[in-house]
Amino acid sequence: NAGVTQTPKFRVLKTGQSMTLLCAQDMNHEYMYWYRQDPGMGLRLIHYSVGEGTTAKGEVPDGYNVSRLKKQNFLLGLESAAPSQTSVYFCASSYNLPLDEQYFGPGTRLTVT
Amino acid sequence: QKEVEQDPGPLSVPEGAIVSLNCTYSNSAFQYFMWYRQYSRKGPELLMYTYSSGNKEDGRFTAQVDKSSKYISLFIRDSQPSDSATYLCAMSGPLNSGGYQKVTFGIGTKLQVIP
Numbered sequence: 001n002a003g004v005t006q007t008p009k010f011r012v013l014k015t016g017q018s019m020t021l022l023c024a025q026d027m028n029h030e031y032m033y034w035y036r037q038d039p040g041m042g043l044r045l046i047h048y049s050v051g052e053g054t055t056a057k058g059e060v061p062d063g064y065n066v067s068r069l070k071k072q073n074f075l076l077g078l079e080s081a082a083p084s085q086t087s088v089y090f091c092a093s094s095y096n097l098p099l100d101e102q103y104f105g106p107g108t109r110l111t112v113t
Numbered sequence: 114q115k116e117v118e119q120d121p122g123p124l125s126v127p128e129g130a131i132v133s134l135n136c137t138y139s140n141s142a143f144q145y146f147m148w149y150r151q152y153s154r155k156g157p158e159l160l161m162y163t164y165s166s167g168n169k170e171d172g173r174f175t176a177q178v179d180k181s182s183k184y185i186s187l188f189i190r191d192s193q194p195s196d197s198a199t200y201l202c203a204m205s206g207p208l209n210s211g212g213y214q215k216v217t218f219g220i221g222t223k224l225q226v227i228p
Binding site (some may be wrong): 004008031040042043045050056059089090091092101102103104105106107 | 117119121126154155156157159160162208213215216218219220
């Protein structure tokens with residue numbers, strides 16, 4: 001039981017490049033989330049999904065897109081990376097109700113130069 | 114003004130000390146209160162969860178909520194070097210129309226327990 005895994009762990013992008021971050025969970029959780037964590041800002045929700053095939057915007061969605069084609073996977077895309085997207089990105093999942101404990105992945109450190 | 118305020122520290126204490134970590138909030142709609150622990154270069158993990166005013170104990174940890182003052186605390190008794198981490202408070206409010214209950218996190222307090 002791996003829990004929540006994220007790929008890649010580190011990445012450096014140039015401004016304007018694109019990339020996809022992959023999140024996978026093996027706990028059969030319905031809810032999945034993408035957060036970014038920046039110094040002095042705390043964790044901020046980018047997008048979330050309440051089930052397979054559904055996505056919704058969170059607090060800071062601009063510049064990001066997501067897809068949840070399979071229940072166990074939640075992809076975060078950056079179409080044209082900007083230095084302001086330099087951050088640590090965390091994926092999380094929870095079983096059913098949004099108040100259920102959120103299980104976090106180990107994070108992806110992204111630097112955009 | 115941020116919805117959730119938390120002193121980032123760092124807070125350094127000797128091993129065995131009682132640690133008090135605090136958050137204040139401004140949104141009276143928050144109903145549920147959580148504390149997450151985050152070790153360096155790891156994801157957060159839920160430590161404690163409560164939805165009512167008062168105290169909740171779990172081993173060496175006590176979570177306290179005062180809704181009238183909009184103030185929550187986490188106490189760690191007999192602190193250990195392994196408690197060295199960043200502690201994030203988190204709060205959530207009513208469900209939105211999309212079936213999601215937003216969770217708002219504090220910025221975290223970095224704690225170091227010195228052996």
